[in-house]
Amino acid sequence: MKKIKLAVLAGALVLSAAGGYANYQMRSQYYYIVPNTPVYNESYKVALEEPSGNCVATGYDNVCLVNAASGYEQGDFIPSTECIVVSTYP
Numbered sequence: 001m002k003k004i005k006l007a008v009l010a011g012a013l014v015l016s017a018a019g020g021y022a023n024y025q026m027r028s029q030y031y032y033i034v035p036n037t038p039v040y041n042e043s044y045k046v047a048l049e050e051p052s053g054n055c056v057a058t059g060y061d062n063v064c065l066v067n068a069a070s071g072y073e074q075g076d077f078i079p080s081t082e083c084i085v086v087s088t089y090p
Contacts, residue, residue, distance in 0.1 A: 029070045030086065031078065033063045041087060043077040052089040060088035 033044040035051035044063055055064035068083035 026066065027070055028067055029072070031066050031068060031072055031083075033066060035062070035065045039063055039085060041080060043079050046072050046074050046076045046078060048074050055087040055089045058085055058088050060090045061087050064089050 007089040015038045028059055031041045031044075037044050037051075037059075038061055039061075044066055049066055053061070063085055065086040066078060066083040067086055068075050
């Protein structure tokens with residue numbers, strides 16, 4: 001009986017962790033940033049489309065794509081402290 005209770009408890013913990021991760025993923029979103037926005041800015045303005053055709057991983061001067069909380073719309077500013085820069089371009 002103890003083994004069954006432990007198995008049920010372990011299963012519940014795994015499902016709880018998976019549900020928490022899925023909930024986190026639903027609350028974040030990718031956003032394109034307006035052209036010529038430097039990485040070192042304090043905020044990034046949301047754009048509708050990709051600012052450059054050659055967006056790559058980090059390492060360049062201008063921000064292309066960020067990951068931040070859901071709810072921002074075109075023209076909104078995302079504080080740089082509240083997002084992760086996903087890709088940049090020269």
